[in-house]
Amino acid sequence: MSISTEDFKTIQKFFLEHTGNSLEEGKEYLVEGRLKSLVYDEKFEDLQSLVSSLVRDPKGDLGKKVIDALTTHETSFFRDKHPFETLKTAIIPELLKSDSKEIQIWSAACSSGQEPYSLAMLIEESFMDSRDWEFNIVATEISEKMLEKCRSGLFSQFEISRGLPPHYLPWFFQRVESKWQIKPELRERIDFRYLNLCTHWGGLQQMDVILMRNVLIYFEDDIKKNIFEKILKVLKPGGHLFLGSGETPVGFEDRLQQTDFSTSACFKLVSG
Numbered sequence: 001m002s003i004s005t006e007d008f009k010t011i012q013k014f015f016l017e018h019t020g021n022s023l024e025e026g027k028e029y030l031v032e033g034r035l036k037s038l039v040y041d042e043k044f045e046d047l048q049s050l051v052s053s054l055v056r057d058p059k060g061d062l063g064k065k066v067i068d069a070l071t072t073h074e075t076s077f078f079r080d081k082h083p084f085e086t087l088k089t090a091i092i093p094e095l096l097k098s099d100s101k102e103i104q105i106w107s108a109a110c111s112s113g114q115e116p117y118s119l120a121m122l123i124e125e126s127f128m129d130s131r132d133w134e135f136n137i138v139a140t141e142i143s144e145k146m147l148e149k150c151r152s153g154l155f156s157q158f159e160i161s162r163g164l165p166p167h168y169l170p171w172f173f174q175r176v177e178s179k180w181q182i183k184p185e186l187r188e189r190i191d192f193r194y195l196n197l198c199t200h201w202g203g204l205q206q207m208d209v210i211l212m213r214n215v216l217i218y219f220e221d222d223i224k225k226n227i228f229e230k231i232l233k234v235l236k237p238g239g240h241l242f243l244g245s246g247e248t249p250v251g252f253e254d255r256l257q258q259t260d261f262s263t264s265a266c267f268k269l270v271s272g
Ligand SMILES: C[S@@+](CC[C@H](N)C(=O)[O-])C[C@H]1O[C@@H](n2cnc3c(N)ncnc32)[C@H](O)[C@@H]1O
Pocket: 018, 019, 020, 021, 071, 072, 073, 074, 075, 076, 079, 108, 109, 110, 111, 112, 115, 140, 141, 142, 143, 146, 195, 196, 197, 198, 212, 213, 214, 215, 218, 244
């Protein structure tokens, strides 16, 4: 199933306009591969008819399915380990010294939910003594399919085997047929919401910690700049931002300063 140059351009434009993600020339194979099963599932004759239908109704159900299919959802429990270590040993203990009694954490572009669930499990294990504190975790995603998976809390054995500390399995999961499901009490602790990072960030509180990892790589510089401007407004002064390794707040280094924790991808908001 090969895509014509014209259809590839249409998909590039659609994907950029609706998600901010760039698809460079040469990524035709990726579009073909990722849309193949959608052509089949939605009973289109070929890729060309899917693209024609998308053009007629880009904001409809098909548009959402194309976004689900084209976005990259790679993630795992406790991905990169160091952000979670830093939160456990330095950042959360520091926040607990204040007298606000509330900590707001945002897992942005959370894919299938391993990141916010890792946060919730870490908090449950390490901060049991702070029961009088409210730990609020908001987790957002653009892909409706991923959000559905997040809310279900269902993970395969393979997903469990990628990064989950073994003692967490009996503690936080229950067996459901061939899968593992996060227990309802932990699922209820996370507020999963749809949010497109490239549009208005409505309804978010001021955050103590933002994890926005492995998503900025898909955006052009002007979109990244706009996102960092919004981060400056949503992050509390002195709040912490985690990016993916290799992602940096280019152009905002005066406000988002790299911390001296062992991780290179943690930045603290300083006053301007
Ligand atoms: C590679 S995953 C990263 C998941 C997780 N943050 C991690 O580091 O493991 C990137 C996620 O960003 C989401 N995404 C892409 N564009 C987005 C946008 N404009 N707004 C919100 N999420 C977006 C994708 O759907 C995908 O689930």
